[in-house]
Amino acid sequence: MIPFSPPYIDDDIIKEVADTLQSGWITTGPKTKLLEEEIAAYCTVEKALAVNSATSAMMLVLHWFGITRGDEVIVPAYTYCATALAAMHIGAKPVMVDVGDDFNIDPEKIKAAITAKTKAIITVDFGGWPCDYEKIYALLKSADVKSKFTASNEKQQQLGRIMIMSDAAHALGAVYNNLPVGKCADITIFSLHAVKNVTSAEGGVIAFNMPAPFSNEAIYSTMRLWSLNGQTKDAFTKSAAGGWEYDIVYPGFKMNMPDVLAAMGLAQFRAYKKNLLAERKRVFDFYNEAFALHEWAILPPFKKTGSGSSYHLYPLRIKDINEEKRNAVIERIAAKGVAVNVHFKPLPMLTIFKEAGYRMADYPAAYKMYCNEISLPVYPQLNNDTCKIVADAVCKAVDAVALK
Template structure:
């Protein structure tokens, strides 16, 4: 069996984790701070905060911006449920819009969905392909759109417009017009989950890129305290001589990242561009070579003059098949000893969201992309021979079902 997405763990990772264990300090401490500095340096932002998941990071930023009951947050219908659940979990209302053929959120549909209750837009870089950020950033600064914005707290008044928080769970290392994800919107949040390009087992990273008059260091300081139950000192600082006294200044969350997790990410991020990302590109390009000769295969977006993918997922789509045929093809691929996946079941098709009134028929392009999508294995450890085996399994399975 060729697995779908095993984590990359080498001797350097094991040594770094062992160093944490031997240090006697495994929760939030110096390795988390070091990882934050690495993330900031890699992306080019001034400040980055590491937390225990991308979902928690989004909840934290929505709290910071003061999203509350009655406020609306625009998200794509085609994403993992966490994007909308983060909104719901802090009391906001997710507003779903359709996507384009390249999986990115439709800017035209965003415009149609904006009203006086809109506070946030959360574009999602599906599979590591950046959204059209120039268009999104121009939209929230359009005088007509700005005139609809109704601020209700200091942060909202200071920004004076809808905030753009990029769900870049898939896209660390992706580029848009020469800039890496992290620098493309007001706030960018990465996922460091076990299957992501850079992992901390569980975790996430918030990159702050807020415009003046915001002080990103000041915002980072607030978020760090808020992520630790609103406590003014983390546990590591409290261990220092005379450092036991603390205060609780906010009704915060408990979403900090521990050092033992940060240790994994520290090693991976240092190897990312020259090793891990390079190998993902190799696998991606090999798949492109295999499937480009078949007119039934729709290759995922990879790179053009404006954008470059992080190659997190290889979302192959099969032309003009039904959802049932796609599922049957997957069954045959699995029988060939290859593990594949689907990214994602659109949120309006899930029971929770259907019960909230969402209907997949309102998102025709979302369903169109989903019904033919098969995510193929892509990770640094995958050999060229294994990539060929995966390709053969897909071709053979397609022929069994469709031909």
């Protein structure tokens, strides 16, 4: 069996986690702080906050911006459910927009979705490929779109426009117009879930890049406090001799990341910067070279001067094939012992959104991308011989199904 996305665990990761276990301190403390600092430096932002998941991170940011019942948050129709659920969890309505041929939200289609109720847009860097932030910012800063924006609180008034929050769950390590993802949107959310390029088993990181006159240091301090039940001292600080006294100054949440998970993420992130990202690119490039020989293959459109993917996914599309045949191809690949996946079922295909009135027919591009897409394994442990087994299994499956 060739699994789809096993975690990368080496001796350095085991040692870092063991060091935390032996330290006597396993919840939020120095390792979490160090992970925050290293990711902030990598993204060239002042501050980053580690929390228990990317979903929690998105909820926390939307709540901080004062988004609530009656507000609208624009999301792509082609994404994982958490993007929309984060808005729903705080009472807002997700407004879906179709995607372009790079799997990302289509900037040309955003404008029609904006109303006076729109408070934020959650972009998604699909598979690790950055959205066109330049076009999206130009749209949101245009006079006619800004004139529609209705601020409901001081933060929204201070920004004076719709906030851009990037769901960069796939995109740690990606680059857009020579800027690291994390430095492209107002606020960026990374996922450290078990299947991501860098994992802490479960976790998320918020990178703060709000424009002046906002203080990203102050925003970090506020959200850190809110992620710890609104408590003025974290457990590590309280544990110091004589440091027991604290106060609760906000009805916050329990969203903090513990050190035992941060230790895993820290060691992973150091290896990622050193060679794991480059190894993912090697696998991605191998597939590109192998499938470029076949007329039926639509390669991922992840090329642009000054920009680069994090190579989280290899979303191969098969020309002139429907959903039923795509599924038949997957079955044949699986029979060869190769695990593949599909990213994603567009949101309107899921029961919770269908029951809320969203219609797949309104998002034809998303459905077109979905029905012929197969995500192939991409991770550092795959050597070139294994990549060839994957590619051969895909080609034979496609040939067998397409010739029927």
